[in-house]
Amino acid sequence: MNLFDIMGPVMVGPSSSHTAGAVRIGRVCLRILGEKAERAKIHFHGSFALTGVGHGTDKAVVAGLMDMETYDIRIPQSFELARENGMEFTIDTVDLKDAHPNTVLMELKGKSKSIKIQASSLGGGRISIDEIDNIKTSFTAEYPTLVVHNEDKAGHAAHVTKMLAEKNINIASLRSYRDKRGGFAIMVVETDEPIPIEVIGELEKKEGIIKVTYVNVI
Amino acid sequence: MAFKSVKELLERSRETGREVWQLIMEEDANDRNVGTEDSFEKMRSMWKAMKASSDSYDPSLRSSSGLSGGDGHKVREYRQKCISGEFMGDVIAEAIGMAESNACMRCIVAAPTAGSCGVIPAVLIPYVNKYGTDEEKIVRGLFVSAGFGQIIAERAFIAGALGGCQAEIGSASAMAAAMLVYLQGGSPQQSASALAFALKSLLGLVCDPVAGLVEVPCVKRNVIGAVNAITSADMALAGIETMIPADEVIDAMRAVGAAMPSSLRETAEGGLAATPTGIEIAERMPVLK
Known part of the structure; x- marks a missing residue:
């Protein structure tokens, strides 16, 4: 493990998997969409569905979709900021087959593009992109x-x-x-x-x- | 790559005549393909972020569950009456305050995890206030702490989901103990002993968060992590040596974690989470529909 994974990262709490990892998922998904997200349907599975509100996972994913970093102090206010910036979003729960407990399924729409992504938070802020447009994938976005x-x-x-x-x-x-x-x-x-x-x-x-x-x- | 054992780190220091913090910094620079100055400045930014979190503690904040907030302030007010003295009062207040800030979605430094973010600042900030340590030395101390933590992560784990709370608060406490010994001018061997004492004393601690949230009992467990680090450092500095070498203690922590049932590894199915009150709290938490 990198030295600054031990002393760090600097992040908005409370949980590296349920908060920081969720911000990162939102941010990576935004990049995969490739343009500003105007509409987002966010579906939480497993532990994300059960403890997401208490961990701020909902606010964290929306913050990521607004391109915020894991240490952005505006994360707790992401819902209001999203509305001000014209991003509509809905959040509910879903029961996925064989998915990691910390999984979110997202349907994103921009001006000209749309995409469906399933991603999971593996712990310590690390994530995995598990499915894009119904095709199974597996990458961490830790490299370009x-x-x-x-x-x-x-x-x-x-x-x-x-x-x-x-x-x-x-x-x-x-x-x-x-x-x-x-x-x-x-x-x-x-x-x-x-x-x-x-x-x-x-x-x-x-x-x-x-x-x-x-x-x-x- | 990180050092694989405490033994290897100490031997390298003896052989090369370089200090432990230097070796750790050089390994990091090498790992990330950056200069040692870059590494040092990044560690300085971790210290600044810790200080900023501590300075911006807001006693009026409450977590979205309503379970956390304001208790750090209570200890701060009470510090002069502390049975364990004002210094320990500051340690307790800092540990709780930082962990509460984490629960309230403020910015913290995960060290090594978000759940255990209060331990290292809780010993470091009151220590610096007491001894007036200069910033260069503080940053070096954080390298010592992180380097020993890296060995724990390498040989065992630092996530509650993998090894229980001993892996989070236990590791943080061990890292803080090794750092304190360094700051007090102790030897690398004494840092290793302090690490071993700290980890031994928290061996077997389970991860049983009520309602699955990083709040009860996590916030207060940051206190025992910090206090245990100080007593462990004092024992080592007094000349007591660990009977079981640090590496073997870390390996034991791994074995104990692996033997823990999953109900005691962050799943909120055992321990305090499974008490009648724990269950009752979980049932009234807001959930997504």
Whole structure:
């Protein structure tokens, strides 16, 4: 464990998993949406559903969707701030099959994009993105991460690795997830270095690549 | 990478002639690929954040459950009458105040966790007020504390869900004890003994939060973590040596945690959470529909 995971982080309480982790989930989901969230349906599962109010998990997720950091002192007022900023949200509970106890399912809508994400808080502020648009994934957003929605066809992984190699960016991991053969796929690429914005633009122009989002919230 | 054992850390210090805090800082700088100055400044910012949390304690705040708030202030008012003296009164007030701030959604420094955030500041702030320690030394002390904590995390755990409260308040107490010894000019071996005393005394402590919230009994357990750190440091500084080496005590903590039933590891199904009053409190908590 990093030294400053032991002495730190500086965070708004009361719980690293139920508060700080929840802020982080909101923030990462906002980045995956890729634009301001105008409407959010938030569904809590398990321990999040049972103890979410007492831990401020509800306020924390909304704060994250407003792009707040885990140490932002405005987290307790996130509901009011969201309303002032024109973000509508609803919060309820859901019973998901085989999900981590600290799980939230979110349906987000922006001006032109929408997305459905299931994420869990693993403890100590660490999180996992478990599902995007009904496709199972598994990544922590602890690295600069590229999320590529593409058609499940040969050659997409090669586009990505070639482009990153040209920019001298080292790939820490690359995983591909799909709903069915020849259907839709999601490629998650974690890198050691931040990814320049032009790479994302170039990738989006490739045939068969539907959408590219970039998450860098380290 | 972090040190794998207290033994390794102490041996390296002996062999290289470098102080424990320096070795820990250098490991961090290496881990995160930054300069040692960057590491030192980051630790200084942790101290500043602790101070800022303490200074902004608001006795009028209550947690959303209504279970926490205002008790740190009560001890502050009572400090002159404290049986254990004014210094200990400040320690108790600081521990409760910080843990209450956490429960009330204020900004704190998780050290090592949010639930145990009161322990280290509760010994450090009154200590600094008493001895006038300069900031460089305080930051070095925090490196000692964090470095020993990192070894505990490496060999055992620091999360209540994994190892019970001994892993949270126990670890925080052990980290604080090792730090106090350093600040008082004790040897690294004495820091290791203090760590061992602190952890031994809290071995087996379960995590049983009422209604699953970081409030009852967590807020007051920060007090025992802090007080236990001070008595452990004093024992070590007096020259008492731990019979069981620090690494073995940490390993025992892991074994005890692994043997704990899940009902006593943060699930709110056992201990105080399962008492009639604990259940009654849980039933009247606001829930999502």
